[in-house]
Amino acid sequence: MYFEMEDVINLSHGAGGELMMELISEVIVKNIGLKRAQNGIGLEALDDGASLQFGEYEVVTSMDGHIVNPIFFPGGDIGRLAVAGTTNDIAMMGARPVALLDAIIVEEGFSKSDLNRIIQSMNSTAKEIDVAVIGGDIKVMPRGNIDKIVLATCGIGYVKKGHIVLDSGANPGDKVIITNDVGDHGISLLAHREGLSFQTKLKSDVAPIWNTIKAALDVGGVTAMKDPTRGGVASALNEIARKSKVSIWIDENELPIKKSVRAASEMLGLNPLEITCEGTAIICAQPDKADAIINAVKKTKYGKNARIIGIIKAEKPGYVFLKTMIGGTRIIDTPLGEPIPRVC
Amino acid sequence: MYFEMEDVINLSHGAGGELMMELISEVIVKNIGLKRAQNGIGLEALDDGASLQFGEYEVVTSMDGHIVNPIFFPGGDIGRLAVAGTTNDIAMMGARPVALLDAIIVEEGFSKSDLNRIIQSMNSTAKEIDVAVIGGDIKVMPRGNIDKIVLATCGIGYVKKGHIVLDSGANPGDKVIITNDVGDHGISLLAHREGLSFQTKLKSDVAPIWNTIKAALDVGGVTAMKDPTRGGVASALNEIARKSKVSIWIDENELPIKKSVRAASEMLGLNPLEITCEGTAIICAQPDKADAIINAVKKTKYGKNARIIGIIKAEKPGYVFLKTMIGGTRIIDTPLGEPIPRVC
Numbered sequence: 001m002y003f004e005m006e007d008v009i010n011l012s013h014g015a016g017g018e019l020m021m022e023l024i025s026e027v028i029v030k031n032i033g034l035k036r037a038q039n040g041i042g043l044e045a046l047d048d049g050a051s052l053q054f055g056e057y058e059v060v061t062s063m064d065g066h067i068v069n070p071i072f073f074p075g076g077d078i079g080r081l082a083v084a085g086t087t088n089d090i091a092m093m094g095a096r097p098v099a100l101l102d103a104i105i106v107e108e109g110f111s112k113s114d115l116n117r118i119i120q121s122m123n124s125t126a127k128e129i130d131v132a133v134i135g136g137d138i139k140v141m142p143r144g145n146i147d148k149i150v151l152a153t154c155g156i157g158y159v160k161k162g163h164i165v166l167d168s169g170a171n172p173g174d175k176v177i178i179t180n181d182v183g184d185h186g187i188s189l190l191a192h193r194e195g196l197s198f199q200t201k202l203k204s205d206v207a208p209i210w211n212t213i214k215a216a217l218d219v220g221g222v223t224a225m226k227d228p229t230r231g232g233v234a235s236a237l238n239e240i241a242r243k244s245k246v247s248i249w250i251d252e253n254e255l256p257i258k259k260s261v262r263a264a265s266e267m268l269g270l271n272p273l274e275i276t277c278e279g280t281a282i283i284c285a286q287p288d289k290a291d292a293i294i295n296a297v298k299k300t301k302y303g304k305n306a307r308i309i310g311i312i313k314a315e316k317p318g319y320v321f322l323k324t325m326i327g328g329t330r331i332i333d334t335p336l337g338e339p340i341p342r343v344c
Numbered sequence: 345m346y347f348e349m350e351d352v353i354n355l356s357h358g359a360g361g362e363l364m365m366e367l368i369s370e371v372i373v374k375n376i377g378l379k380r381a382q383n384g385i386g387l388e389a390l391d392d393g394a395s396l397q398f399g400e401y402e403v404v405t406s407m408d409g410h411i412v413n414p415i416f417f418p419g420g421d422i423g424r425l426a427v428a429g430t431t432n433d434i435a436m437m438g439a440r441p442v443a444l445l446d447a448i449i450v451e452e453g454f455s456k457s458d459l460n461r462i463i464q465s466m467n468s469t470a471k472e473i474d475v476a477v478i479g480g481d482i483k484v485m486p487r488g489n490i491d492k493i494v495l496a497t498c499g500i501g502y503v504k505k506g507h508i509v510l511d512s513g514a515n516p517g518d519k520v521i522i523t524n525d526v527g528d529h530g531i532s533l534l535a536h537r538e539g540l541s542f543q544t545k546l547k548s549d550v551a552p553i554w555n556t557i558k559a560a561l562d563v564g565g566v567t568a569m570k571d572p573t574r575g576g577v578a579s580a581l582n583e584i585a586r587k588s589k590v591s592i593w594i595d596e597n598e599l600p601i602k603k604s605v606r607a608a609s610e611m612l613g614l615n616p617l618e619i620t621c622e623g624t625a626i627i628c629a630q631p632d633k634a635d636a637i638i639n640a641v642k643k644t645k646y647g648k649n650a651r652i653i654g655i656i657k658a659e660k661p662g663y664v665f666l667k668t669m670i671g672g673t674r675i676i677d678t679p680l681g682e683p684i685p686r687v688c
Contacts, residue, residue: 009459031463
């Protein structure tokens with residue numbers, strides 16, 4: 001009986017937390033023999049993307065399956081989400097995204113005009129950062145076998161060999177920068193879906209942030225980056241702390257969280273640090289470059305609220321600490337599984 | 345009323361025939377502005393994959409969303425199907441597949457041991473052709489929102505710049521080679537699902553055929569290739585004929601179709617030429633190289649039944665003709681939509 005229960009995959013396994021990491025390492029990483037190609041970054045790095053070296057180039061690639069309810073939401077839709085999510089993952093590796101492929105799976109009966117709207121949204125999102133859509137596939141599943149649409153995207157980008165940015169690159173002394181407000185995507189979706197009254201004020205932050213990231217990279221001194229999507233800021237910081245073997249100390253007073261996001265989080269019993277962001281990046285930077293990076297990032301469309309939210313230390317490697325508004329310090333863990341209500 | 349009907353996507357739109365081409369060109373290609381990157385082959389080519397040039401390399405990529413019922417079938421499973429399908433598409437561009445990414449979307453309640461089995465199958469299929477699984481993503485959808493599992497895969501390969509093989513490369517005088525029997529995958533799936541009595545004799549041909557294709561490429565003289573997946577041999581030949589602006593003349597006597605496949609096709613009212621193959625390629629070759637290619641291909645695991653099935657002519661460009669067993673000649677069209685019963 002016990003084993004039967006254990007054999008089942010539940011929603012928490014897809015939520016970006018510890019249970020997902022467990023499933024990925026037990027069922028996927030363990031079963032795969034060849035995990036890297038062309039001397040690049042492979043599966044075992046569990047970074048935002050993987051890479052392959054071709055001559056002078058490090059070709060960076062990242063893939064995601066997108067599901068979201070509702071598929072059209074305040075501030076975006078599944079098409080914008082897919083393009084932004086995938087190209088942002090490539091940007092997080094320090095690489096310029098250049099192309100995208102997609103696999104669309106729709107339910108029989110899905111409306112052509114909705115698909116049209118989604119593809120147009122993919123196009124306009126990709127256009128913002130000069131990314132081409134170079135290929136794809138469409139399948140139709142019989143009615144009832146799928147909820148409307150699944151949109152998988154694979155992005156391709158490149159960076160000069162040796163210039164890739166990894167989760168494992170952060171060093172003691174580095175500053176931790178956040179480029180945008182925290183929690184807007186997840187909370188706006190939940191509010192919209194649950195019909196909460198503050199929904200009108202809040203929109204998803206979903207955006208392709210390559211130009212913001214490029215501004216930071218052009219300054220130099222970027223040591224690690226991560227976009228806080230599934231599992232939110234808490235998951236992203238913990239991954240950097242664990243992979244870089246450092247501790248991260250965040251100041252709650254510096255965290256850019258909108259009042260409406262804070263209020264909604266309290267009402268729903270959620271921790272804003274565990275909520276999905278789709279247009280925000282965490283950048284670890286050498287201390288002497290941090291201010292110049294902030295200045296450069298602030299000039300870009302999606303970096304206006306950029307600020308330093310913490311620092312990196314050598315002590316207690318693998319932990320993330322929050323200096324709270326009321327003066328204490330507490331550990332921020334990787335969320336275990338799914339926030340209730342779930343976002344995607 | 346009429347427009348409402350027209351707005352709906354149905355199963356035929358995903359079946360690899362004319363209706364799918366219409367949907368792709370109307371809803372996808374038309375809405376995308378930037379269709380190619382890095383001077384490569386892009387979306388508008390609608391080839392088996394797309395490409396990007398990096399220095400001396402042409403990086404080739406292809407993406408597919410896989411759904412199949414049942415997910416475990418005689419001769420394979422969705423994992424083997426995904427890896428073979430995607431790497432075969434890269435091979436069809438004349439490129440060596442080296443890496444794969446996946447996006448797995450499972451239904452809440454899906455069993456870990458089934459996922460385990462699928463990932464192991466992906467691994468052993470990839471290993472056959474030394475392809476690494478370098479990255480991926482997993483999402484879990486609430487119960488009832490999806491039928492078990494969707495598996496999207498994106499493959500990456502490379503070929504020396506200028507050596508890519510396109511659907512548009514076939515020339516009058518070329519021979520048309522097929523590397524394996526026709527229809528085994530689709531018919532075995534249908535037979536298994538419908539519980540037909542001949543099911544025990546038949547297995548899917550699903551296989552990663554890069555080594556077979558490499559044998560042909562090493563000989564030289566390959567002008568165009570296509571694997572007859574959705575829409576079968578009929579679709580594949582029509583695409584080559586249309587894009588290469590030639591006609592293709594196939595001899596029915598030379599078509600390698602197993603007796604059991606022929607019998608089942610007749611019983612189900614299906615044309616074997618419209619049935620999905622997953623371990624077969626059509627190779628167009630310069631006439632002086634065709635025999636050497638056949639010899640080389642026959643020495644590989646998945647090329648033992650290779651043979652010449654037809655020739656290419658300049659007259660009546662865009663058409664595919666079948667010289668029938670009883671002596672006549674008829675046009676083979678691209679299938680309109682879905683064979684009934686459907687395969688995937």
